Amino acid sequence: MDGIAVGSLYALIALGYTMVYGILQFINFAHSDIFVLGAWISYTIAVGLGYAALSTAPPAYAGVLILLAAMATCGAVGFTIERLAYRPLRKAPRLNVLITAIGVSLFLQNVGQLKWFFGTQPQRMPPVLDDHVIGTLAGVQFHSVDLIGAATALALMLVLDWLIFRTRLGRAMRAVSHDIGVASLMGINVDAVISFTFVLGSSLAAAAGFLYAMKYPGLNQPAHATWVLLGLKAFVAAVIGGIGNVRGAMLGGILIGFIELFGAAYLSPHLRDIYVFSILILVLLVRPTGILGKPVAEKV
Amino acid sequence: MNPNVRRRRFSIASAAVLLLSAGLVACSGGGKESTPPPATPAPGAASSAPAPSGDAILIGHFGSMTGSEATFGQSTDNGIRLAIKEVNAAGGVKGRPIALKTYDDQGKAQEAGTAVTRLITDDKVTAVLGEVASTLSLAGGRVAQQYGVPMITPSSTNPKVTQTGDMIFRVCFLDPFQGWVEAKFARENLKATKAAILYDQTQAYSKGLKDFFRDAFEKMGGTITTEQAFSGGDQDFSAQLTTIRGTNPELLFVPGYYTDVGNIAIQVRKLGIKVPMLGGDGWDSSQLAAIGGDAIEGSYFSNHYSFQEDRAEVKNFVEKYKTDYGATPDGLAALGYDAARLLFDAMGRADSLDGKALAAAIASTKGFKGVTGSISMDANRDARKSAVIVQMKGGMPVYVTTIEPPPL
């Protein structure tokens, strides 16, 4: 159950990575930091609304409110980042954009640690969702938080899937990811589509952040290594599923979630990080385009 | 000759010259950094003691002011500053005021080493206070020992720290003793016979403490059902906790730092493990309840003192601390305070303030009345003291009992 819960979170984050890669052909290193941001913003909003860490669960609509607020905020942040840091480099060599992405990532992490933002102390997320065991099946406990989390993630993914494959906007996005030049010739407002992609990816990451905070309420400081690792694992999920492929990202996320938790439970918890990275290296060497990706022949 | 070679040589030479001059500039001292202002309050005009005059005696403190264990460093620093304020108001040491320089080591061993190096070689402090985390004290202690400057750690409990050399002292009890205290409490007060352990493998403190607890507990007739490890900062302990749950312990021993303990407690309760948790002084922080919430209620830990103890020194200290800082002092603040005051006491007794003389004076401290108990330096430069057990009730650590060291 944990595997599904965590896996769906990875999937949400992986979606952002994969969408950006599909469109712009680069890895947005800063994406995982939006996830962290989402978690911490959820905390700030919750506290700001007056829900102290140890009080009883506030009404359900509060949870939805915080979720939407976090998604909106992070969407805005994603938009800003794209505008300011990535757009000027649209024509630059890939290496430069990569470095910029790292810069943005570091910036987000460390600015979050400043006093005026979130500080360096870990905090406890107020229990916006009431957690209790719903049932046990074959020794596996089902917690309400996990179920709600997975359900929310699933719902968001379905919405995304619908958006990309059944709407005109989605078609525009797919067109841009195929060939940016031709898409613009066809009259698609490429800039708008790109911005929208970022907003979308960021809000999904924010949702993941909120759900994560629900499951693991002790939030570590924003630049803590644990967050970075989480983001990296989500990236691995995107790669495994086939980077650029939305459904692949979802699949990859769940897979990674399972692999990680089973490895930790049945092999050794300490090597948890290694499993994920080893899989990454394996996949990259053997089938770089991932499970659902199309094999791409290198030109020339 | 090839013009490039000539240019290259010229540049290597000029680079070397640049470096040399950078070095010379650096050695001519500060001016390139903004240091935290030394905590020298105005020599008391209102006090009845003669105001301290003359050159200030500079001492250094390195601690975790930022980072995940930030409350450790901050509390200790507060305690030290309070002690300095008091001693300066009473006329200073040998008529000279004390000044303090604090460096943040961000909770990293690398920075700890750099901070102490800087304190000793650049700021030329007479003595060093720090650190709380044993891993960091080990890193900084090596430097202090290398340069022959006495260092007193207020709260590092791992025995290896004072084994670094004869310049390193501590004013707190040791983990072998702390582990024994916890085992005794578990067996005699909680009547537990089976305990499970969950420890932090990235911290010397946690590893050491769990070994000592295990040895003592087993010697007292208890059994350890399982030992599980995590890495500081981990978020998910379900694998380890599920294993622990399966062994049916009566007690869960978690010798970690408060940040992790809070998280662990949440998951412990979530998995339906209802037995009490027991831990060590690493739990001592106002943030423990903030993170752990009701999951940590009712759990116990051993500590250096409790603000509720019925001793004059404690009451005095707690009151002054509340006035100055608006909060109840935790064990670390008390230890910082004691360490500083013990240092000043030794300075007063020493023939001179040079390393060896000062170290000798510190080593001969006997029966120093501290907030955390009576402190005497033994042959290993460790302090022989009693410990208290507190229980988390209503988000505060409430005093339960005191456990004395066994007679020699």
Add this chain to the structure above:
Amino acid sequence: MIRGAVPVVIGIALAVLLQLASGSIISPFAVKMLMDIGINVILAVSLNLVNGFTGQFSIGHAGFMAVGGYVAGCITYYGSTLLWGGTQVRAGWISDGDLLFVGGCLAGALVAAAAGYVVGLPSLRLKGDYLAIVTLGFGEILRVMLQRTNDVVASVEEIRHASLPILATSLGGSLGFSGIPYYTDLFWVYAFVAITLTVALRLKYSSYGRAFLSIRENEIAAEAVGINTTRLKVRAFVLAAAFAGIAGGLFAHEVGTSLNPRELGFQKSFDIVIMVVLGGMGSVSGAVLAAIVLTLLPEALRGFSEFRMPIYALALILMMILRPQGILGLKELWELAWFPGRRRRATEKAS
């Protein structure tokens, strides 16, 4: 050949001068700063070989540093105990202890180079972004493996009786490897700096260097002209790893440092990457300058340490947007127009 050795000789002479001056003219803290600078110079220049010259993006460099550091530390620590019964620093200009230390560093370099080969061969077939992630992944795997090693064997007796594999895996685990004797001094650091710089510069102006740069500019064209890009990329990688290993060995034996896997992870790798990027990818002197500045800066801004990373990050972003080639770009310090001596050579084409 003799002419080629001249810069190294000059460098070593300077190193000797520095060493003599240390302790007397130069304060101990300045000595530590200079040593830090030297080590960072080696790290930055070595990473430049990969990131700058060949244009590949490696962000796991600290891993090779860790390898070198641990191997060297292991050799010195256990070796000293086995040979001389203790880990006190053996006095003298170049004592037998120093030789053990240098031997350890070189061994560290070899092992790091081997690691570079193992990592580089498969990875360098990947494109830029993937390579970055894979190097990061390797760095992390190394970190976790180091954290799983056993405690350092402390007692002399145990060391004498322990077998080699046991000693090799007793590296302190996550508590770190402390107790390594302090052999690093200005002489050794700057001797190695001189060697590193000479190698890097000679490489740059040789046909090898031309080949590297061609890979960076247009890999497909380079292949078309007959350059075996993979082999060259791997060579650059291995060389860089070797030098990082030396830097690691120097670092491990420096006063006030202790090897800790957590602190030799991607954070440290990023620090090095920032130096290379800011200084100018492909410029040796640029990397040197950046290393100097970025070593001194955190100390100078100690009061603002919490702003350090955000400022670095911003600087990185702005650099990429406004001046992506870094401060010096591909040029060396002495190739800048206003550098003395340049005007006279204005008509000569640089070789």
